[in-house]
Amino acid sequence: MEVHYLGEHLWAGRLGQIAVYSSLIFSLAAAIAFFRREYGRSEQAGWLQAARIAYLVHFIAVIAIAAILFVIIQNHWFEYYYAWAHSSRELPKEYLLSCFWEGQEGSFLLWMFWNAVLGLVVLWRRPPAFCGVLGVVALVQFFLSSMLLGIYVFGYKIGSTPFALLRHEMQDAPIFQRADYLSFIADGNGLNPLLQNYWMVIHPPVLFLGFAASLLPFAWAAHGLVSRNFTAWAKPVLPWALFAAAALGTGIMMGGAWAYESLTFGGYWAWDPVENASLVPWLLLIAGIHTNVVFNHTGRSLRATFLFYLMGFALVLYSTFLTRSGILGDTSVHAFTDLGMSGQLLIYMASISLPALALLAWHWRRIPTVQQEEEAYSREFWIFVGTLILLLSSIQITFSTSIPVWNKIFGTNWAPPAEPIEHYNKWQLPIAIVILLLSASGLLLRYRKSDVRKFWRQMAWFSGISAVLAGLLEWYFRFANAAAILLLFASLFGVVVCGFLILDHFRRRRTISGGSVAHFGFALLLLGVLISSAKKEVISVNRGPMSLGSSFSEEQNRTNVLLIKGMPVTMHRYVVTYLGDSVAPPNYYYKVLWERYDTASGAVREQFVLLPNAQINPRMGLIANPDTRHYWYKDLYTHVTSVPDKTKQAQRKEPVFTEHTVAIGDTIRLSRATLTVEGIGSAEKREGQQWEEGDLPVEARITIKMDDGRWHSARPVQLIRDLRIFYLDEHLPELGLTIRLARVLPDERKLIIGVEEREPEHDFIVLTAILFPYINLVWLGTIFTILGFVLALLQRRRQYAVAS
């Protein structure tokens, strides 16, 4: 029997589905029309008009899909699976955007959105051969649209629609037999707390903008091959490639910032497969930009430019496959779940990248080169060497990241490196040193032919200055490691050379080239990486008073310290005290006081509170969020790793009292403390306790001397109301004591005090605290690098405009 469900907003899904189909059909139509216009035999103006209309319809369809999905999430229409699975009612408004791209469908949509926007920009600016480029863009959009279809063809599921209904996804649940099932769906599944962070609102859009933008150099290169006009594309492509590198680089580093600020692995980079998968396309893009510049100046390295741009986007597709097919499985902390689309992803990857690469192989010999060998003292030669090293770096990262893929193909059972950071650093560190030396000294050379004596004179000066600086920094930091010292020298060399070039150009009022700014930033970035990671210091080494301590002190893993409420612990130069927690559902904030005293006078030099917080999530347990104190020269980074289970403490049993009959001034000896009854009197009103009119409250005044020397006081109250006795016991869980004024015996001038002793319940947190020295160099270097890309983009665009 057909059930007529109540309260559903089915029109939205139907509209969305129509938009998906339109997007699919019109992207294909646009691709065909653009290709006909570009490669058709006769000059038919009609095809351009048709292509333009088809592309605009496709663009509107993409916007419509995104808008409808957003409306569904915004309004909490939980009849839609996507809204139910990725959002919840209590979620703050600003994170609703993150829900949008938490799921695979949404992130494909985000990717499509940027492709569509960039295509529109190309259509508007009409650079040479834009029809050939847009044809490739539209073709990619066709494949991406198919990822959102969610239909079955001959038993194969094609795509996964964001407009699937909850009752279709979970058909077995009996609730869906009721027409009014929606009124029972209290709330959605919610957004993963790790993603509830402002970086997660901006990091994915920027990263996907980078992915989308790296399609454009690919499309231009592909057009160059198809049209057999191998050289014309190299000039107009450059600003777009620079834009792609800037966007992708920003996206990657924003991911690092997110990891640093909201994840607890204590760093900004962990060589995780997902990170690697976005780094490799960026490296190839950088290599392509360099050979592209070389070609524009000297006519060399054109083949390499083709290869790098094509491989760059092919690796974007490969990384999409890695992160979305579920193949990474147990090697990554944050691989996406498998939607059963790995086959479709493979087809997408193969049908875009294989024809282009095959075409490159086919035309390889036809691509023009310069026969004459380049000079040893020329910029183009050393840039070319540098790009080969970038390629080597990409191959190493890709090879190691792909271990699960090799296992699948060859049926092997390799485990990925047990120590990923050491494994990658072993190779990427020497590569970084060579790249730094090349990127700086290359700027001292000129294209074609350089003044050899001037070059070596400059090299001698700059190496001398850098060596002195490196010596000073080594004396200060004491890396005491050959590789680290070499990296220190190389990054200082980069900073000194590029810094000199920037100042020199500034002094002579010449345009400061984007290249020198980007290289300056890159050297600064690596200097920051070196210092902040080699000299990072875990200061939460365990010196807690209750710890067993010494027996395992050789273990490096011991990075947590126990902070019992109110008991100061010394860490590094700080005295650290846990003051207590506060709850702002669903977050718990742990208030930790940090104080630094002057060693001579004992005066407080510095005092601040950090609030590392945690979500006690019923589904995921403790989800910690770090809190960091930023200084200009270091970061103090803290997060909680464990807290007591408050739900267990709440289930406290009724206390069982041992009664002591005492007179005023008597003492009661307990196992860990001595109580002294100081007096008795009428109790005054206290916070949280309401005396009523006519109540007779009596309190005993007791001092507690713990055996460890601490002093406390207790004031248990007995209250007579309407001829009934109420006890307001003094409950001291951290001492393990509950004290009751059980009876007052006025005739004997004595009292009966009930005492219950149990194991002290400590309110505590377990904290990890790390000092990252000079981590701001990492962020500053990133900003300079991106700034360099933007400068170069503007300069190349101007050059290009002048030339044409």
Next chain:
Amino acid sequence: MKKVHLVGLVIIAVAIGFIISVAGDYSSYETFERAKKVPEKDVQIVGYLVTDKEMYYDPVKDPNYFTFYMRDKDSSVHKVILYNSKPRDFERSEQLVVTGRMQGDEFVAKSILMKCPSKYTDNELVLSKEAPAG
């Protein structure tokens, strides 16, 4: 010979050197029995948490001492020690990959990777307890 070819050769030589030198980094997944034979080497073991044996973490005694029992692919059960805090949500892990080495009969882990396939998207319908009136 051209300089570019020379550079190419050097890079190829370096690449071969790289593959040989890192081959040692790629271990295969081991079992407890095989790990006992190489107590000086870090190995990775895939296994499952034994839920009916004690899982111990008492931060008040020692915040850097966590132990549990794990069953490997050959069904042998061993105690695993991690000198760090208990990883969050540990009870819910379905599969574990521990990296470390055997010390006698116990496995001392450097790191633990948990796999929770249903990490967040477990399809649990949360229904409101009572139907709203009307």
